[in-house]
Amino acid sequence: xxxxxxxxxxxxxxxxxxxxxxxxxxxxxxxxxxxxxxxxxxxxxxxxxxxxxxxxxxxxxxxxxxxxxxxxxxxxxxxxxxxxxxxxxxxxxxxxxxxxxxxxxxxxxxxxxxxxxxxxxxxxxxxxxxxxxxxxxxxxxxxxxxxxxxxxxxxxxxxxxxxxxxxxxxxxxxxxxxxxxxxxxxxxxxxxxxxxxxxxxxxxxxxxxxxxxxxxxxxxxxxxxxxxxxxxxxxxxxxxxxxxxxxxxxxxxxxxxxxxxxxxxxxxxxxxxxxxxxxxxxxxxxxxxxxxxxxxxxxxxxxxxxxxxxxxxx
Amino acid sequence: xxxxxxxxxxxxxxxxxxxxxxxxxxxxxxxxxxxxxxxxxxxxxxxxxxxxxxxxxxxxxxxxxxxxxxxxxxxxxxxxxxxxxxxxxxxxxxxxxxxxxxxxxxxxxxxxxxxxxxxxxxxxxxxxxxxxxxxxxxxxxxxxxxxxxxxxxxxxxxxxxxxxxxxxxxxxxxxxxxxxxxxxxxxxxxxxxxxxxxxxxxxxxxxxxxxxxxxxxxxxxxxxxxxxxxxxxxxxxxxxxxxxxxxxxxxxxxxxxxxxxxxxxxxxxxxxxxxxxxxxxxxxxxxxx
Numbered sequence: 001x002x003x004x005x006x007x008x009x010x011x012x013x014x015x016x017x018x019x020x021x022x023x024x025x026x027x028x029x030x031x032x033x034x035x036x037x038x039x040x041x042x043x044x045x046x047x048x049x050x051x052x053x054x055x056x057x058x059x060x061x062x063x064x065x066x067x068x069x070x071x072x073x074x075x076x077x078x079x080x081x082x083x084x085x086x087x088x089x090x091x092x093x094x095x096x097x098x099x100x101x102x103x104x105x106x107x108x109x110x111x112x113x114x115x116x117x118x119x120x121x122x123x124x125x126x127x128x129x130x131x132x133x134x135x136x137x138x139x140x141x142x143x144x145x146x147x148x149x150x151x152x153x154x155x156x157x158x159x160x161x162x163x164x165x166x167x168x169x170x171x172x173x174x175x176x177x178x179x180x181x182x183x184x185x186x187x188x189x190x191x192x193x194x195x196x197x198x199x200x201x202x203x204x205x206x207x208x209x210x211x212x213x214x215x216x217x218x219x220x221x222x223x224x225x226x227x228x229x230x231x232x233x234x235x236x237x238x239x240x241x242x243x244x245x246x247x248x249x250x251x252x253x254x255x256x257x258x259x260x261x262x263x264x265x266x267x268x269x270x271x272x273x274x275x276x277x278x279x280x281x282x283x284x285x286x287x288x289x290x291x292x293x294x295x296x297x298x299x300x301x302x303x304x305x306x307x308x309x310x311x312x313x314x
Numbered sequence: 315x316x317x318x319x320x321x322x323x324x325x326x327x328x329x330x331x332x333x334x335x336x337x338x339x340x341x342x343x344x345x346x347x348x349x350x351x352x353x354x355x356x357x358x359x360x361x362x363x364x365x366x367x368x369x370x371x372x373x374x375x376x377x378x379x380x381x382x383x384x385x386x387x388x389x390x391x392x393x394x395x396x397x398x399x400x401x402x403x404x405x406x407x408x409x410x411x412x413x414x415x416x417x418x419x420x421x422x423x424x425x426x427x428x429x430x431x432x433x434x435x436x437x438x439x440x441x442x443x444x445x446x447x448x449x450x451x452x453x454x455x456x457x458x459x460x461x462x463x464x465x466x467x468x469x470x471x472x473x474x475x476x477x478x479x480x481x482x483x484x485x486x487x488x489x490x491x492x493x494x495x496x497x498x499x500x501x502x503x504x505x506x507x508x509x510x511x512x513x514x515x516x517x518x519x520x521x522x523x524x525x526x527x528x529x530x531x532x533x534x535x536x537x538x539x540x541x542x543x544x545x546x547x548x549x550x551x552x553x554x555x556x557x558x559x560x561x562x563x564x565x566x567x568x569x570x571x572x573x574x575x576x577x578x579x580x581x582x583x584x585x586x587x588x589x590x591x592x593x594x595x596x597x598x599x600x601x602x603x
Contacts, residue, residue, distance in 0.1 A: 018439065026453060141580075146536060283455070
């Protein structure tokens, strides 16, 4: 167990090191001169030189890379160019609440829709219900989230008036009021991403339902639902948990678009506005933090196997 | 005729047989072909100009004259949607070519040469830790927005997905006896990779390419919607939805038609990918047929 955790930790550090390197290459190396790109075509040579010096871009690439890594180790993601020069980590922390809450609402929706529909689909294989479920799941996975978001906003918010159309409530709004603003975006994001969970739950259960111990359970006279829930589903939990972890990571990317559609002031919205402003320190910091969360979620999923399956031993 | 060619012909016959037997797959392929036809021959299919502004005909609902209605400038929406298809389908196809080319090389190198496998694997893991759209939007901003930047950005984003499949398949193929035989006979490594490994890992790569085509169309639409894709003057499905969203109450067709075209093309590609996987995976072949 300890050696597994040690290996997993070393692997995680190696991936994070590569993530940092890729981020450095994307925001510092590919653009050629990030300072000129950030200030736009109308900037003077003096302005560009001043920004290059402020960001350390006048140093050699090797020195810049080492400085970037050492700053990262100290938790310093740099300062924004446009948001009053504030530290990127502080900006991200301020924007984290809506994104975290949106992602959590969406994962609950995705699981609440995906797992039961996958179970129903697998238990009635080949039936109309099965075909309809698979088709709806594939349809949801094919629909662009922003399109579905706009359609839901038009119907549920504008026509029926059930939800606020956009935003995150007034500054200082109650927690429940803020969550009311996230309900519709969370529903859209969850529905779009439930498709993967539905299809995976169905496939995994179908595999398990052809195993010998299921035949034994049926032969001893157990009803179909106890067979599915008590024997098949419990054994499908590990693979389903894997796909839930993967979906959680996908939701982080999906939040970028959904937050823009619903004008939610989260990390996704911050990234889009930073890209349009070319605020590279914020873009780089966001990339690093989101990729870091993805790596940690994967680790957490691996460790969760221990809790849900007593046969798993590391 | 060599055994490989016979096998390939037999394989393609099996694919065509399954496509024909599964009516849903046949229908989805027919829809994809129709969309491709409309995209290629857009200038002949529609009598309207995609750019002609007619203020008097702005925001008209669908009719026999303007099948999908008109937009906020009075331009014919059907013409713009099928032209948008040209951009989206072409960017998707080029993204598949880019990611399959580089992903296959990267994956085969990782799978075949044990010394570099660890490095390749870590690079793949790191690249896959970034959400697709986030990495793409960042790459486009540093490459400067254009159609070619979108292809390169999406190509880079999806290269690790191809590389992972290519690496896994190469790891299996490299242990097979005929690869050992080729090595013993002194066949150069590059030739082993090209003539012996590549043909044997092509099935999963074709399946993965089909799914990447679907993801790329969705991602391109998302980028255009966010205003980070191709130039707004070029009609794209995502761009049309972005421009039409402020008229959603008055002219919902501005959103419905391009959205439907995205969803139907992605749905059809996913069905085609599923069918190809069923046919090309020996474990699923019997079930599929």
